[in-house]
């Protein structure tokens with residue numbers, strides 16, 4: 001599930017796994033657990049120790065993801081720490097505070113920027129006049145190229161390269177769906193035969209498959 005792996009990545013956890021993501025009234029409730037047979041770092045000295053037992057589940061407030069509040073629920077483990085000579089509560093990676101929060105805030109902002117850019121682009125298809133669409137595209141291009149998000153920048157430049165063709169949509173108000181569909185069928189014909197040696201056979205086959213030709217009467221009957 002996408003949300004699970006995304007949460008796992010934003011938390012930057014290696015020894016823990018997301019077991020459940022639930023949408024509640026307050027936002028996202030995420031349940032975590034320990035990877036099986038993991039050794040965990042001791043909360044006071046950081047040395048890895050074998051898990052002895054678990055404490056009662058606790059909840060943590062987490063940085064919002066896409067503006068949605070997130071709470072984490074997890075039963076901390078107690079580990080047998082050799083240097084400390086006793087059982088200690090593990091070091092919990094997502095309660096470290098500042099440095100991680102800074103990173104997450106940044107990530108959140110990037111997500112927000114990308115989301116806003118993507119959503120605002122929808123508006124583009126609602127224009128009726130080529131001139132207005134062009135003006136919008138120019139504005140959006142500036143926004144995307146200054147977003148410091150490489151995928152967005154690449155997409156914006158791709159739009160710029162094909163700008164004329166894209167804007168033709170507003171002149172004709174037709175999509176090239178039919179042409180693309182035809183192209184796809186032609187490609188399938190070629191793939192089905194693992195390619196053709198000559199153009200002539202390819203063309204013949206295209207007529208056969210796409211041309212709705214009359215079929216020969218069969219001599220045999222298939223029962």
Ligand SMILES: [Zn+2]
Pocket residue numbers: 042043044045046047081082083084088
């Ligand atoms: Zn220790």
